[in-house]
Amino acid sequence: MKICILGGGVTGLSVARLLDPARFTVRVLERAPVLGGLCRSSVVDGFTCDHAGGHIVFSKNKAVLDWMLDHVGRDNIVEKDRNTRIRWHHRYVPYPFENGVGHLTPEAKFDCLKGYLEAADRRERGEPCPTDFENWVLWKMGRGFAEHFMFPYNRKLWECDLSKMASAWVAGRVPDAPVDDILKAAVGLETKGYVHQAKFWFPLTGGFQALTDGIARACPHEVLTDTPCESLRRSGDGWVVNGEHYDFVVNTMPLPELAKVFEDLPGDVRGDIDALVPISLVNVLVAMKADRPLDDLSWIYLPFEDQGPANRITFYSNYSPRNAPEGHASYMAEITYRGHYDFDATKERELLQGLEHAGLVRRSDVVLTHHWHNRYAYIDQDLEFAARIARVRSWFDDSGMLTLGRFGRYEYHNSDQCIERAFQAVEQIEARARAGDRMTFEIGA
Ligand SMILES: Cc1cc2nc3c(=O)[nH]c(=O)nc-3n(C[C@H](O)[C@H](O)[C@H](O)COP(=O)(O)OP(=O)(O)OC[C@H]3O[C@@H](n4cnc5c(N)ncnc54)[C@H](O)[C@@H]3O)c2cc1C
Incomplete structure (x- = not known):
């Protein structure tokens, strides 16, 4: 069976990694020059940074967590205690707020x-x-x-x-x-609070992208970057992607991107997808001189306008000693927006002023900032969302192709849950293929 996977983020790569090369010929098409999607990281002047805000390796599912740690590499992992706070005016208040x-x-x-x-x-x-x-x-x-x-x-x-x-x-x-x-x-009596994620893991080197790099390295199939899916249509029992025939397609790119290239998508499904509004994110690396380490925190929430536009700050140089050069520290500041947002010099000033007002930085210590936009970051949970997405998912699950992933399915999932879904999907693809059954799916908790 010849399978095309659309999108080379953690979901697409995990599906490809798991499909047995003896039974399936698989090709992954990724539009970007680098694999990883929302899990991507970069190094800027010696500072590592994740593109889509603070990511940690964690899962409630032991098998998935082990799989993630194996793919990051057991010798490339730092284990951390989660220590999160709300910056409530000038106090650090434990999270959750209650x-x-x-x-x-x-x-x-x-x-x-x-x-x-x-x-x-x-x-x-x-x-x-x-x-x-x-x-x-x-x-x-x-x-x-x-x-x-x-x-x-x-x-x-x-x-x-x-x-x-x-x-x-x-x-x-x-x-x-x-x-x-x-x-x-x-x-004033101590309470346990949020025990979920009391510990988490982070790659020693490579940022969060070490996870998708590890999965891609272990993938036994063809993975193409700089290769957008530009057209998709049905052809008999199979599919044609960019003019080439495949028996089956797994989509993991965001549904609105899929709708742009899906030639014979029914109008009502297209209408529902057009109404899915993503919430976007600009993530800003704030790199600083530091003569001592940052406060021993993982991340903090900034609820107030006078703290600037960021809603969350990750104490990123605390995640791994390799995330910032000697004598330096780094934060990542997350700013969400709808529609368009230019992170220009004025916005940068607002951000740093807000962080200074919150007592987090001295602007004279900032050595550089760098930012990345992510069009698809959060899912708009408007009042119609649940009904709309249920119709879309149900159409796809019966369509003879499969759509998966945070925005491929519009599920508010972290990468561990994307991997869990990939396990589930591969099990069903293998079972249907073995039995020669129609490719219909039951993807769920
Ligand atoms: C602020 C924030 C914090 C998060 N924190 C965590 C965390 O702490 N831990 C955690 O595990 N997860 C976290 N997540 C979630 C995690 O990032 C996602 O669940 C996961 O990366 C989604 O992977 P995906 O493969 O489904 O989608 P994506 O990563 O979006 O991959 C889709 C891919 O499709 C590609 N694509 C788009 N159009 C085309 C086209 N036409 N042709 C080919 N390819 C195309 C894209 O380039 C992209 O690579 C966080 C997410 C956000 C936004």
């Missing part, structure tokens, strides 16, 4: 506890779970937590009116804080 309530001013502590207890009372009396994110925050956490962190932070991250966002995506994303934890945190 567990950090004891670190707030007495007034803010009061607002948060009052709001939380009122919300718990309303829930107790049967107030239904709202379907929009803004009201969900008020329903779940109350007005104090909303005003002091959740609203400003999420408005900065999602760049939208939170009442236009669905609440369904929150499941498993926003950590749940039991009332006991909040009361304990408020009176």
Whole structure:
């Protein structure tokens, strides 16, 4: 069976890596000159940086985590303790915010506890779970937590009116804080907080891209860079990609990019894909002179406007001693946007002023900045999203080709979950091919 894989990010490369060369002839087409997609990294004047913001190697799935560590290379791994904070005005407050309530001013502590207890009372009396994110925050956490962190932070991250966002995506994303934890945190007793990802891993050299480099090195099939998919159409039981016939296609490029080249895509599916709005990200390397290491943190959230446009800062030189040259340190600053955003000299000034105001940098120490735009970074979870994407996925799963990946399926997945999906997909491709069955799929949790 001859298979074409569209896109050479972690999803496409993992599928190719896993398909048995004795049974499948596979070709990966990647538009960019370098493989890796959102996992890409570069070295700028001795500073390593990831293109799409702070990435860590982590998985709840032990088999996937082992696979990731094997492909990064066991001798090229640093193990780290996760230490994350919210920069709440000029304080570092533990994350999640509810567990950090004891670190707030007495007034803010009061607002948060009052709001939380009122919300718990309303829930107790049967107030239904709202379907929009803004009201969900008020329903779940109350007005104090909303005003002091959740609203400003999420408005900065999602760049939208939170009442236009669905609440369904929150499941498993926003950590749940039991009332006991909040009361304990408020009176100064220690709580465990967010135990997920207590440890993570990062490549010693090569940045996060060491993962996709390792997968590509072990891939037994043809992988082409600088080779965009420019046309795709059905042909009998198979497919024609860029004029060449294949028995099967696995797409991992973003759905809107696929729709541009898919010649006979039905109008209703195209309409649903056209309505999928990506949230983009500019990630900025901030490289500094440093006579001592950065605070011992992994990353921090910046909820407030006066902290500048970035919503998150990764303490990147803490991830690996090789990420910055001797006597230097580095941050990565993530700024999300919709549509168009020029990261020009004015924007750079705003960013550095904000970081200085937050007490994170002295501008005289900054030796360089460098930035990368990522058109597809986050998924807009508007109120129609769940229904729209369910229709698209279901059409593709029955179409005789497969679409996978963070934006190939529009699943809010980290790379470990992309790899998990690749395992699942390859199992189904092999089983269908062995039985000579139609290529239909059931891809899910
Ligand atoms: C801010 C941020 C933080 C993250 N943090 C983490 C983290 O800590 N840990 C983690 O594991 N994951 C993290 N992720 C998620 C991770 O980056 C993604 O899940 C993963 O990289 C997605 O891989 P993919 O292969 O599905 O998609 P992509 O990486 O988007 O790959 C798709 C590929 O298709 C190519 N392409 C596009 N058009 C064409 C065309 N016409 N022809 C051929 N090729 C084309 C693109 O160039 C790209 O290489 C984070 C993501 C973001 C945005």
